[in-house]
Amino acid sequence: MKKTILVFGLLILALLLLFQFSKYALISSHLTIEIIIAVIAIVFFSIGVFLNKKSLHQKTNNSEAIDYEKIKELEISDREYDVLLGISEGLSNKEIGEKLFVSESTIKTHVSNLLVKLNAKRRTHALQIAKDLNII
Amino acid sequence: MKKTILVFGLLILALLLLFQFSKYALISSHLTIEIIIAVIAIVFFSIGVFLNKKSLHQKTNNSEAIDYEKIKELEISDREYDVLLGISEGLSNKEIGEKLFVSESTIKTHVSNLLVKLNAKRRTHALQIAKDLNII
DNA sequence: AGCGCTTTGGTACTTTAGTATGAGTACTTT
DNA sequence: AAAGTACTCATACTAAAGTACCAAAGCGCT
Structure with a gap:
């Protein structure tokens, strides 16, 4: 202004x-x-x-630009965001686990939490929402 | 020019x-x-x-802009493209079927063919590839 | 009429994805 | 020290997703 x-x-x-x-x-x-x-x-x-x-x-x-404020607002943790990025790369839970050196179970937990926080039904839905909110 | x-x-x-x-x-x-x-x-x-x-x-x-030439090049049919758009909206196979007034089986067939044509392992992977190729 | 292609749909099966629940560790805040 | 939070992982389950194969209807082309 x-x-x-x-x-x-x-x-x-x-x-x-x-x-x-x-x-x-x-x-x-x-x-x-x-x-x-x-x-x-x-x-x-x-x-x-x-x-x-x-x-x-x-x-x-x-x-x-990525809206980092929005990420905080949604209470998405660092690790959850890593997982979200993995999803956006088209990786499976197993592959994301290998990339982040954790088990598939852990990724599943993160994904579940992400879906709740993003109010999404599926990972693809989460992707669409995340893009809409400019957080990926 | x-x-x-x-x-x-x-x-x-x-x-x-x-x-x-x-x-x-x-x-x-x-x-x-x-x-x-x-x-x-x-x-x-x-x-x-x-x-x-x-x-x-x-x-x-x-x-x-959407690269329609690329879509033709990949031999993605009209219906397959509709399905791809459905996927990018974060819909499930069932929901895409309802949207296009066809059965879930049909969508599964389309998705399978899409994955082959896009050389993708998963629908999220297909999304990433499609974005890369500017076809969605 | 026959060919090729798309679209549609089904069955049967395997693989991922996602939910619910519980639990342990580490690190920070009060 | 206790509470809170983030991260980790497991089990058991249900729900989607995806594969393989088959088959029929419809359309344009020759």
């Missing part, structure tokens, strides 16, 4: 500077009106591109 | 029109230079935003 105000302030400043510049240029007749218009066009075109790129990047980043 | 040329053509046209307009406006003195500059600034700012949005959308869409 503060950034937005700053950017708009700079924009208005740029606009005023261009007004002054164009007046001076016309009076002194060193530059033709075409060039002034071209300069203004290029400047504002660039500003438009720049601003849009920033805002769009924020949006795309938001949909890709 | 053709679109790009078209857009640039229109841009140049707009620029020329603005030149003529500004000249006429100055001669007839109906408008001040400030207003002309403001109009030009707004117009080109908008053009910048618009063009950038288009190009960025193409980029983001590319990493999200």
